[in-house]
Structure formats: structure tokens, C-alpha cells
Amino acid sequence: MSLKAVLFDMDGVIVDTEPLHRKAYFKMFEDLKIEVSEDLYTSFTGYSTKKVCEILIQTYGLNYNYQELIDIKRNYFKDYFYHDPDFDLIPGVRKLINHYYENQIQLIVASSASMVTINMVFEKFELEKYFNGKVSGAELKESKPHPEVFLLAAEKANVPKQNCMVIEDSTNGILAAHNAEIFCAAYKSEHSFNQDYTLANITVSDYTELELDKISNYFK
Known part of the structure; x- marks a missing residue:
């Protein structure tokens, strides 16, 4: 074999897009005015963005659907993806x-x-x-x-x-x-x-x- x-x-x-995802997620948390603990954030490792957004909506009772949250996060991520000098x-x-x-x-x-x-x-x-x-x-x-x-x-x-x-x-x-x-x-x-x-x-x-x-x- x-x-x-x-x-x-x-x-x-x-x-390693993790630093970019992290920056994008925390900008989104700021926009949503929610406090996400390090423990909760760490538990998202390996999850799709859709799953993370569904968990956030459920946990914080957010008045958004998951697609709206995905779009907010994705816009921040794209910006970091193309402009962050440390990304390789x-x-x-x-x-x-x-x-x-x-x-x-x-x-x-x-x-x-x-x-x-x-x-x-x-x-x-x-x-x-x-x-x-x-x-x-x-x-x-x-x-x-x-x-x-x-x-x-x-x-x-x-x-x-x-x-x-x-x-x-x-x-x-x-x-x-x-x-x-x-x-x-x-x-x-x-x-x-x-x-x-x-x-x-x-x-x-x-x-x-x-x-x-x-x-x-x-x-x-």
C-alpha cells in the first residue's frame, strides 16, 4: 500500500488566515456590540463561518440571519486578505x-x-x-x-x-x-x-x- x-x-x-479571521470577527463583534470571550472564540476553531454565525445568533439573541453576519465578516476579511502585509x-x-x-x-x-x-x-x-x-x-x-x-x-x-x-x-x-x-x-x-x-x-x-x-x- x-x-x-x-x-x-x-x-x-x-x-494562516487565522489572524485575519480573528481581526474580521472581532470587528464584526464590535459592530454587533457583543462581548465574545476567548474561550468561546477558541471553541469556533475548525467551524465554518455559517456555523459560527448561527451560534452567535443563538447565544446572543441577535436580530440578524446568518447570511447578514457572514457578509459583514467577509467584507472585513477581504480587506485584511488583500492589504495585511504579514499574510503569507x-x-x-x-x-x-x-x-x-x-x-x-x-x-x-x-x-x-x-x-x-x-x-x-x-x-x-x-x-x-x-x-x-x-x-x-x-x-x-x-x-x-x-x-x-x-x-x-x-x-x-x-x-x-x-x-x-x-x-x-x-x-x-x-x-x-x-x-x-x-x-x-x-x-x-x-x-x-x-x-x-x-x-x-x-x-x-x-x-x-x-x-x-x-x-x-x-x-x-
């Missing part, structure tokens, strides 16, 4: 993507982000040619930790799930890969806080550790 497809989460794995790819990820691509490994992005955001990232950083497909959790009925997003990504790659590897960085994402019964590599970055890596098959903090010769033992 060998590795034939890698299913990349996007946020925190390919790019995660160190080492372009080299890893290229390494898999040159070795004919299929690459699929399987992210909770909306397809709009996925496409913005792909365009900005010119990633389109490397990937065989994209799955947006925002378009699915269930959010991570539900396995649907990764099962669909494996299907898109047209590869048995035992020949796939997920790269994830969040508790919910790792749980989704575990629930999908797909081998999971957890990427632990300097920005990862309060995430649980227990259910990951391996945990790395440098992408060179996921090069094919280093992980071949897991895919005999």
Missing part, C-alpha cells in the same frame, strides 16, 4: 506541495473555508496547478469533526482512503480525519493553541518531516 493522495486542510496548514503561506508548505506534485501524488484541499476563500488563496499564491480538486466544508451539511469533507476529498481523488493522508492542525479537523478512518498528520505550528493532537497518527512541526521518504514506513 502506498500514499497516492494528500488531503490538505487549508487554514493553519497552507496559509505557512513556511515550508510550497516546497512540500511541490515535492508531492513532482512525485505524482494527488492533492486535494478539504477545508471548512468557503469556496470563495479557497479560490482567493489559490489565486493569490498561484496554487491552482498543483491541486486536483477542492472541497469546501461550507457547502456541506455537516462541519468537521464530521468526516464528510475528507470522505468527499478521497472520493474526488478517486483513491481508496487507506492510500490517503490528511494534513490538519485543529482538534476538530483531526477528529474528522479519525472519524473518516484516514491517516492523519497533525501540523503543530507556533500559532496552534489549545488543540488536541492525541488522535493524529503523527505530529510534526516542520513540513520536511512529511516528505515521502520520511513517511514511507506508514504506507507500506
Whole structure:
């Protein structure tokens, strides 16, 4: 059995849009005049924007529908996306993507982000040619930790799930890969806080550790 497809989460794995999302969400909280605790905000990790907005409406009894909140947040996010000077790819990820691509490994992005955001990232950083497909959790009925997003990504790659590897960085994402019964590599970055890596098959903090010769033992 060998590795034939890698299913990349996007946020925190390919790019770190978390600081941008955070700024956009907190601008939105300001507009809505609500106080969101750090604990509540941290619990949103890995959720789609729709799910977060539904939780906010319920928790704070807001007189908005989720689409109105999504639009407010998305406008702030877009502004930061194109104008924040610190926004870049995660160190080492372009080299890893290229390494898999040159070795004919299929690459699929399987992210909770909306397809709009996925496409913005792909365009900005010119990633389109490397990937065989994209799955947006925002378009699915269930959010991570539900396995649907990764099962669909494996299907898109047209590869048995035992020949796939997920790269994830969040508790919910790792749980989704575990629930999908797909081998999971957890990427632990300097920005990862309060995430649980227990259910990951391996945990790395440098992408060179996921090069094919280093992980071949897991895919005999």
C-alpha cells in the first residue's frame, strides 16, 4: 500500500488566515456590540463561518440571519486578505506541495473555508496547478469533526482512503480525519493553541518531516 493522495486542510496548514479571521470577527463583534470571550472564540476553531454565525445568533439573541453576519465578516476579511502585509503561506508548505506534485501524488484541499476563500488563496499564491480538486466544508451539511469533507476529498481523488493522508492542525479537523478512518498528520505550528493532537497518527512541526521518504514506513 502506498500514499497516492494528500488531503490538505487549508487554514493553519497552507496559509494562516487565522489572524485575519480573528481581526474580521472581532470587528464584526464590535459592530454587533457583543462581548465574545476567548474561550468561546477558541471553541469556533475548525467551524465554518455559517456555523459560527448561527451560534452567535443563538447565544446572543441577535436580530440578524446568518447570511447578514457572514457578509459583514467577509467584507472585513477581504480587506485584511488583500492589504495585511504579514499574510503569507505557512513556511515550508510550497516546497512540500511541490515535492508531492513532482512525485505524482494527488492533492486535494478539504477545508471548512468557503469556496470563495479557497479560490482567493489559490489565486493569490498561484496554487491552482498543483491541486486536483477542492472541497469546501461550507457547502456541506455537516462541519468537521464530521468526516464528510475528507470522505468527499478521497472520493474526488478517486483513491481508496487507506492510500490517503490528511494534513490538519485543529482538534476538530483531526477528529474528522479519525472519524473518516484516514491517516492523519497533525501540523503543530507556533500559532496552534489549545488543540488536541492525541488522535493524529503523527505530529510534526516542520513540513520536511512529511516528505515521502520520511513517511514511507506508514504506507507500506
